[in-house]
Amino acid sequence: MKKIAIKCFTIFLVIMFLCTVISRVADSLTVAKVTAETASAKKIEHIVEAEGMVEKNRELAVLTESDLLVKTVYVGEGEKVEENAVLAEIDVTQLEEVMQGIRNEIKVMELQNQQAKKTEENAQTSKETSQNRAKEDYNRTVQENSAMLQKAQKELEAAKEALNAYQKTTEKQITNKNLQQTQGEGEAKEKSVSSENSQATPTLVAQSQVSEESQLESLQAEIKRAQEAYDSAKTSYEQALREAVRQVEDAENALVSQDASIEVNNISIEEKKGKLEKLEKIRQAEGKITAPVSGVIIQSFLSVGQKTTDTACFTMADISSGMRFVAEICKEDAKYVQVGSKVTLKTAGNSMKDLKVESLEKNEDNENLKVTVLLTSDKISIGDSATMTVINQSELYDTAVPYSAIHSEDDRNYIYVAEQEETILRKEYIARAIEVEILDKNEKYAALSAQAIDLETKIITDSDRYIEAGSRVRLQNP
Amino acid sequence: MRITRCAGKLCKTVFLGLCAIITICPLLFLLSGSFMDSLELSELIAPVIQGKEGMAGWHWIPRYPTLQNIIELLLDSPEFYKMFWNSVKITGTILIGQLVFAMPSAWGLARYEFPGKKQIYFLYIILMMLPFQVTMLSEYLVLDKIQLLNSQWSVILPGIFSTFSVFLMYRFFAGIPEEVLEAARMDGANEWQVFCHIGVPLGYAGIISAMVLQFLECWNQIERPMAFLKQKELWSLALYLPEISTEKAGFAMAAAFVALLPALFVFLYGQDYLERGITATVQK
Numbered sequence: 001m002k003k004i005a006i007k008c009f010t011i012f013l014v015i016m017f018l019c020t021v022i023s024r025v026a027d028s029l030t031v032a033k034v035t036a037e038t039a040s041a042k043k044i045e046h047i048v049e050a051e052g053m054v055e056k057n058r059e060l061a062v063l064t065e066s067d068l069l070v071k072t073v074y075v076g077e078g079e080k081v082e083e084n085a086v087l088a089e090i091d092v093t094q095l096e097e098v099m100q101g102i103r104n105e106i107k108v109m110e111l112q113n114q115q116a117k118k119t120e121e122n123a124q125t126s127k128e129t130s131q132n133r134a135k136e137d138y139n140r141t142v143q144e145n146s147a148m149l150q151k152a153q154k155e156l157e158a159a160k161e162a163l164n165a166y167q168k169t170t171e172k173q174i175t176n177k178n179l180q181q182t183q184g185e186g187e188a189k190e191k192s193v194s195s196e197n198s199q200a201t202p203t204l205v206a207q208s209q210v211s212e213e214s215q216l217e218s219l220q221a222e223i224k225r226a227q228e229a230y231d232s233a234k235t236s237y238e239q240a241l242r243e244a245v246r247q248v249e250d251a252e253n254a255l256v257s258q259d260a261s262i263e264v265n266n267i268s269i270e271e272k273k274g275k276l277e278k279l280e281k282i283r284q285a286e287g288k289i290t291a292p293v294s295g296v297i298i299q300s301f302l303s304v305g306q307k308t309t310d311t312a313c314f315t316m317a318d319i320s321s322g323m324r325f326v327a328e329i330c331k332e333d334a335k336y337v338q339v340g341s342k343v344t345l346k347t348a349g350n351s352m353k354d355l356k357v358e359s360l361e362k363n364e365d366n367e368n369l370k371v372t373v374l375l376t377s378d379k380i381s382i383g384d385s386a387t388m389t390v391i392n393q394s395e396l397y398d399t400a401v402p403y404s405a406i407h408s409e410d411d412r413n414y415i416y417v418a419e420q421e422e423t424i425l426r427k428e429y430i431a432r433a434i435e436v437e438i439l440d441k442n443e444k445y446a447a448l449s450a451q452a453i454d455l456e457t458k459i460i461t462d463s464d465r466y467i468e469a470g471s472r473v474r475l476q477n478p
Numbered sequence: 479m480r481i482t483r484c485a486g487k488l489c490k491t492v493f494l495g496l497c498a499i500i501t502i503c504p505l506l507f508l509l510s511g512s513f514m515d516s517l518e519l520s521e522l523i524a525p526v527i528q529g530k531e532g533m534a535g536w537h538w539i540p541r542y543p544t545l546q547n548i549i550e551l552l553l554d555s556p557e558f559y560k561m562f563w564n565s566v567k568i569t570g571t572i573l574i575g576q577l578v579f580a581m582p583s584a585w586g587l588a589r590y591e592f593p594g595k596k597q598i599y600f601l602y603i604i605l606m607m608l609p610f611q612v613t614m615l616s617e618y619l620v621l622d623k624i625q626l627l628n629s630q631w632s633v634i635l636p637g638i639f640s641t642f643s644v645f646l647m648y649r650f651f652a653g654i655p656e657e658v659l660e661a662a663r664m665d666g667a668n669e670w671q672v673f674c675h676i677g678v679p680l681g682y683a684g685i686i687s688a689m690v691l692q693f694l695e696c697w698n699q700i701e702r703p704m705a706f707l708k709q710k711e712l713w714s715l716a717l718y719l720p721e722i723s724t725e726k727a728g729f730a731m732a733a734a735f736v737a738l739l740p741a742l743f744v745f746l747y748g749q750d751y752l753e754r755g756i757t758a759t760v761q762k
């Protein structure tokens with residue numbers, strides 16, 4: 001029993017020893033090897049890169065007169081031309097024909113002007129005559145009609161006076177009658193005897209009354225007639241006067257209106273003379289259309305055998321005013337680029353530094369921003385593609401860590417720090433999670449708020465396996 | 479009469495058997511729990527460990543046996559082995575130290591007469607009876623003074639000079655007949671030879687029982703390591719087991735069972751001597 005116990009104990013110890021070794025090996029396999037760094041003060045650099053194209057800065061149109069026959073076109077779209085280079089040629093023969101046609105037109109218009117002037121003068125003379133005549137008619141009309149009106153007025157006044165006189169006379173007679181009537185009543189009895197007399201008296205009275213009434217009526221009728229005559233004369237006077245005035249006015253108005261065709265022709269003549277001058281210049285240049293500045297032909301609107309139009313023959317980019325580089329950046333990068341930011345442009349084999357952002361425009365189709373950089377270098381041409389780099393440095397942050405140390409979960413950011421702890425086996429590093437607030441970051445570094453950690457804390461930036469809070473770790477760079 | 483005797487024997491056997499089973503129950507508890515997963519354990523003993531409502535239960539044969547706890551303990555817990563070997567180191571050093579110091583002390587007390595012997599023996603008994611809590615502060619101050627705190631020597635040295643081993647061995651050395659020693663002296667053996675060739679072999683039972691009992695005490699001691707050892711890497715196995723969380727109850731049971739095994743083997747070896755040692759303790 002004792003021997004068995006000793007044997008078992010010995011075997012037990014051996015097993016324990018072997019398991020010790022195995023467990024140590026297994027334990028070392030599970031310990032993550034990590035790289036740790038301490039936080040440092042840094043400025044966070046934001047590098048914004050974007051690809052774009054070099055475009056023209058200024059575009060101008062090459063113009064010529066319209067309706068000219070194109071004989072030859074020497075350049076095509078995208079071709080670089082120097083100042084005064086011949087772009088196209090106009091048919092000079094057809095040009096001269098056009099010029100001659102214009103001259104003829106000018107001549108015709110001048111003759112038309114002369115004719116119009118003579119006609120105007122004749123019209124002026126006849127119109128003056130009409131005016132004089134109208135005035136004479138007016139005066140005569142006024143004279144004649146005034147006389148008639150005065151006459152009618154006089155007749156009316158005479159009729160009124162006659163009536164007034166008759167009425168005065170009649171009143172006297174009535175007064176006398178009344179006196180007589182009073183005396184007559186006393187003698188009425190005497191008169192009543194003679195009924196014939198009484199019958200004869202009403203007859204005499206009636207007869208006198210009838211004659212008085214008819215006279216009154218006739219006087220009134222006379223007045224009425226005179227009044228009507230006066231009114232008629234007055235109406236005729238006014239009407240005649242109105243007509244005469246109108247005739248005078250018509251005659252005067254006829255004098256004011258003038259023929260504008262001369263002015264129109266003058267204007268047309270001036271225009272055609274101007275066009276003629278331009279055509280003359282083209283003719284003197286032997287029909288050649290030249291480039292006003294050095295640049296690149298963007299568009300050509302001429303075709304051989306066709307006539308020129310009143311729009312541009314060519315549009316070209318003016319190299320002398322420089323070029324511009326245009327690129328688009330996303331909304332997230334936009335906060336790092338401002339007007340005036342320094343830009344470096346790189347093309348295949350060339351690099352241009354110390355350029356500046358000229359403008360920033362929002363693209364309405366998406367939320368990107370269009371960046372424009374003005375170029376003056378001759379190392380690059382219109383149509384070349386290039387890569388723009390803008391480096392924006394932030395303020396100095398006291399606590400900056402490598403971005404690989406940042407972990408995110410549920411909108412929370414945290415880092416793992418290696419803290420030394422005394423464990424049963426030995427002093428080990430244990431990973432602890434610390435929640436942090438990121439102030440700024442780029443692809444390499446992140447700036448944390450100052451309260452998060454101190455500058456001696458070992459921050460785990462890399463691990464050869466997955467770690468979580470509480471994991472044991474080994475520092476590769478203790 | 480015979481039937482009565484048989485019945486009596488049967489009752490004794492049954493009763494003792496029951497007592498033995500009850501005694502061994504904790505061991506079986508550990509063993510069966512080692513093969514249960516955490517889900518089954520939490521179903522059974524959650525009211526005890528996690529304070530949940532209801533009564534705790536147990537079934538001796540796991541319904542969903544698993545080797546996970548054993549494998550995790552044996553192959554994936556270096557902390558357990560660290561503390562295991564700490565315990566081996568502490569216990570082994572104490573036992574060796576006691577063999578070096580306690581054996582000669584016991585022999586001297588048992589076989590030689592010198593002034594103050596009875597007083598020293600009396601002192602040994604008093605010191606043996608004092609619990610650790612009484613001597614803890616004075617030990618702490620002394621160890622701190624000699625800068626042994628937070629080192630395993632703070633546990634080993636007091637163990638080496640434990641009085642209980644001396645007492646146990648004393649009883650056995652005192653039981654050796656003087657004539658045997660006289661005979662050896664007469665044969666020309668010096669005191670050292672007498673001690674080595676006569677005293678130790680004849681007192682072997684006491685020595686082994688003392689060693690077994692000291693082993694059991696040192697292997698399971700908690701107070702001294704907890705009081706004098708600050709660093710966890712110096713702790714013994716007895717301090718590791720309470721560190722295991724309640725969520726890993728199966729693992730804790732497996733660890734406790736494995737920790738029990740060395741004491742079991744030592745006990746099996748020194749069973750006979752232990753009986754004699756217990757007898758000697760009783761006579762104390």
